[in-house]
Amino acid sequence: xxxxxxxxxxxxxxxxxxxxxxxxxxxxxxxxxxxxxxxxxxxxxxxxxxxxxxxxxxxxxxxxxxxxxxxxxxxxxxxxxxxxxxxxxxxxxxxxxxxxxxxxxxxxxxxxxxxxx
Amino acid sequence: xxxxxxxxxxxxxxxxxxxxxxxxxxxxxxxxxxxxxxxxxxxxxxxxxxxxxxxxxxxxxxxxxxxxxxxxxxxxxxxxxxxxxxxxxxxxxxxxxxxxxxxxxxxxxxxxxxxx
Numbered sequence: 210x211x212x213x214x215x216x217x218x219x220x221x222x223x224x225x226x227x228x229x230x231x232x233x234x235x236x237x238x239x240x241x242x243x244x245x246x247x248x249x250x251x252x253x254x255x256x257x258x259x260x261x262x263x264x265x266x267x268x269x270x271x272x273x274x275x276x277x278x279x280x281x282x283x284x285x286x287x288x289x290x291x292x293x294x295x296x297x298x299x300x301x302x303x304x305x306x307x308x309x310x311x312x313x314x315x316x317x318x319x320x321x322x323x324x325x326x
Numbered sequence: 327x328x329x330x331x332x333x334x335x336x337x338x339x340x341x342x343x344x345x346x347x348x349x350x351x352x353x354x355x356x357x358x359x360x361x362x363x364x365x366x367x368x369x370x371x372x373x374x375x376x377x378x379x380x381x382x383x384x385x386x387x388x389x390x391x392x393x394x395x396x397x398x399x400x401x402x403x404x405x406x407x408x409x410x411x412x413x414x415x416x417x418x419x420x421x422x423x424x425x426x427x428x429x430x431x432x433x434x435x436x437x438x439x440x441x442x
Contacts, residue, residue, distance in 0.1 A: 251417060251432040298369060315430060317371035
């Protein structure tokens with residue numbers, strides 16, 4: 210079956226430009242997560258959606274970062290006025306409803322590699 | 327604060343041998359879940375195995391098993407009969423509930439090399 214889909218796979222842009230990253234979760238998955246993975250590092254939590262609402266935005270590093278989710282499905286992560294330190298792989302994950310949410314494993318996409326020149 | 331520590335940046339194992347990857351975590355919670363994820367060069371994070379903190383029995387998935395020591399806050403991954411396809415980054419992760427959110431905290435990862 211279809212997994213979590215992220216686009217673009219790679220994005221190279223100039224410092225100061227805005228970028229938009231897209232995540233299409235597995236159909237029926239109500240929870241959606243965004244993570245950032247800097248080179249050689251572990252994953253850093255950014256934001257969590259339950260349906261269309263984001264009860265936890267605590268991981269967003271600055272007000273240049275925002276995310277939205279519409280129709281309980283596709284999510285976009287937007288980075289405004291990109292900086293070189295924004296260069297990383299941005300991973301999206303989704304998990305299904307039902308049962309204790311903490312027990313639901315997260316299914317990850319392949320990520321978007323963002324490079325800021 | 328919840329933290330996850332993987333003290334081995336890189337491990338190497340001979341094909342068909344057994345290797346153990348270490349993970350420790352720090353928490354004051356009593357109800358949580360622990361996971362090991364594998365990340366091959368393709369970048370996709372693949373769930374390897376998970377453990378519920380309330381279960382004393384160690385989880386097992388085919389060649390993968392864990393040694394869960396709750397009192398010591400240790401959660402190591404053992405890979406038996408290592409295969410070339412096991413080569414990847416392995417991340418230990420801890421999941422807990424905070425307010426209205428469920429957070430997954432990752433360790434910094436261990437790169438596993440498999441020698442033919």
